[in-house]
Amino acid sequence: MFKCHDCGHIFDECEAETRNEYHSEVPGGAYERFMCCPCCESDEIEETRRCKNCEGEFLPDELIGGYYCEECLKASLTAENFIAFGKDADRNMANYQLHTVEHFMLVWVFGVNDKDISGSSVEFRALMEAEFKNAAEAHRTAMKCGTDDKFIEQIWNYLEDYKMLDDFAEWLYEKEVKK
Numbered sequence: 001m002f003k004c005h006d007c008g009h010i011f012d013e014c015e016a017e018t019r020n021e022y023h024s025e026v027p028g029g030a031y032e033r034f035m036c037c038p039c040c041e042s043d044e045i046e047e048t049r050r051c052k053n054c055e056g057e058f059l060p061d062e063l064i065g066g067y068y069c070e071e072c073l074k075a076s077l078t079a080e081n082f083i084a085f086g087k088d089a090d091r092n093m094a095n096y097q098l099h100t101v102e103h104f105m106l107v108w109v110f111g112v113n114d115k116d117i118s119g120s121s122v123e124f125r126a127l128m129e130a131e132f133k134n135a136a137e138a139h140r141t142a143m144k145c146g147t148d149d150k151f152i153e154q155i156w157n158y159l160e161d162y163k164m165l166d167d168f169a170e171w172l173y174e175k176e177v178k179k
């Protein structure tokens with residue numbers, strides 16, 4: 001399948017239009033054949049790939065980490081998945097280094113500046129993890145009562161800001177495949 005960068009239309013090879021463009025600059029002249037979008041005739045088309053979850057057709061850069069569309073990846077982001085992903089991402093970190101979940105709490109929830117963070121410790125991390133679990137619990141209650149406190153959205157924005165969405169997608173894919 002192909003997708004048009006200009007109008008977003010998704011189509012297969014049989015549907016694609018071909019356009020011939022005459023090149024007079026070539027000695028004797030020549031026609032160049034283009035495959036183009038059947039809707040808008042743009043030649044800005046690209047072969048699509050499938051989201052590993054919904055199997056929808058997407059442009060390669062629309063698939064996060066090359067695996068999931070944004071909607072599917074967003075839907076699978078939970079507090080539990082974030083903790084498990086963080087544990088995996090932090091596995092080679094020393095105790096004095098700041099780990100993923102505590103970094104999220106400090107920077108996004110408590111609003112601390114990255115440059116003011118010097119390091120961490122086992123005790124501090126336990127405290128931050130407890131804070132995270134409290135926030136996750138409060139989020140569950142809020143959702144049950146029909147209000148969204150944007151906690152998961154904050155985690156998403158954090159992952160996006162610190163360029164971790166690709167890693168999260170890869171982690172999720174490995175987890176889903178090994179399941």
Ligand SMILES: [Zn+2]
Pocket residue numbers: 004005006007008009037038039040041042
């Ligand atoms: Zn088009």
Ligand SMILES: [Zn+2]
Pocket residue numbers: 051052053054055056068069070071072073
């Ligand atoms: Zn999807």
